[in-house]
Amino acid sequence: NAGVMQNPRHLVRRRGQEARLRCSPMKGHSHVYWYRQLPEEGLKFMVYLQKENIIDESGMPKERFSAEFPKEGPSILRIQQVVRGDSAAYFCASSPSISGANVLTFGAGSRLTVL
Amino acid sequence: AQTVTQSQPEMSVQEAETVTLSCTYDTSESNYYLFWYKQPPSRQMILVIRQEAYKQQNATENRFSVNFQKAAKSFSLKISDSQLGDTAMYFCAFITGNQFYFGTGTSLTVIP
Numbered sequence: 001n002a003g004v005m006q007n008p009r010h011l012v013r014r015r016g017q018e019a020r021l022r023c024s025p026m027k028g029h030s031h032v033y034w035y036r037q038l039p040e041e042g043l044k045f046m047v048y049l050q051k052e053n054i055i056d057e058s059g060m061p062k063e064r065f066s067a068e069f070p071k072e073g074p075s076i077l078r079i080q081q082v083v084r085g086d087s088a089a090y091f092c093a094s095s096p097s098i099s100g101a102n103v104l105t106f107g108a109g110s111r112l113t114v115l
Numbered sequence: 116a117q118t119v120t121q122s123q124p125e126m127s128v129q130e131a132e133t134v135t136l137s138c139t140y141d142t143s144e145s146n147y148y149l150f151w152y153k154q155p156p157s158r159q160m161i162l163v164i165r166q167e168a169y170k171q172q173n174a175t176e177n178r179f180s181v182n183f184q185k186a187a188k189s190f191s192l193k194i195s196d197s198q199l200g201d202t203a204m205y206f207c208a209f210i211t212g213n214q215f216y217f218g219t220g221t222s223l224t225v226i227p
Contacts, residue, residue: 033215042206042219043160056214089158093215103150104215106160 002027005074006092006107014115019079019086021110025094032075033104034067037089046090049075082114117142119207121218128197129226135182136192136221138207147211149183151192154220155203163205166190197225 005024013019035043045059049069069075089111093104118141128134151163166174173181182191202225207218
């Protein structure tokens with residue numbers, strides 16, 4: 001079991017470009033969460049998805065950010081027209097269900113740097 | 116509102132000693148689960164320990180144990196016989212409904 005796979009691990013973009021972060025959940029997991037971690041801060045919830053459905057996107061900025069989890073393939077977090085304030089580590093986590101007995105398994109994170 | 120508060124931004128402990136990290140939370144839910152996650156310098160988030168809110172018995176995992184006080188909404192983590200590899204950020208979290216809520220973390224340094 002390869003665990004939660006995120007790529008790229010490091011991504012550098014110039015202001016105005018687009019960033020795409022990918023997350024493949026653990027085998028058998030159908031629930032994906034995206035979190036953002038700013039330097040010296042904790043994890044901030046962004047979005048919770050199941051296959052082909054966004055369940056909760058209350059933590060997503062209203063503009064420029066979108067997420068999807070298609071029937072086939074990884075979950076994608078897309079940031080359009082990036083700004084310097086988007087520089088952060090973006091963590092994906094997965095679980096087999098929403099029950100708390102099934103804990104979140106995290107990926108290693110994708111670090112986005114906006115120049 | 117669901118919140119998690121970790122009031123100790125930084126802590127240090129001598130190797131082989133014991134340290135306790137504090138965490139309080141606020142929720143109106145009666146059914147939830149609590150967790151401590153560790154984030155070492157590699158930045159990988161690793162589950163340390165979890166506690167079901169309906170269980171009175173405190174969870175234990177080797178050198179890690181919790182002091183769960185449900186009425187006080189307190190969930191502290193005790194690390195015994197601290198090791199250099201315990202140096203990391205520690206995040207307290209709980210889940211209710213479909214969301215995990217995380218505290219801002221405590222940076223623990225184990226001093227040789």
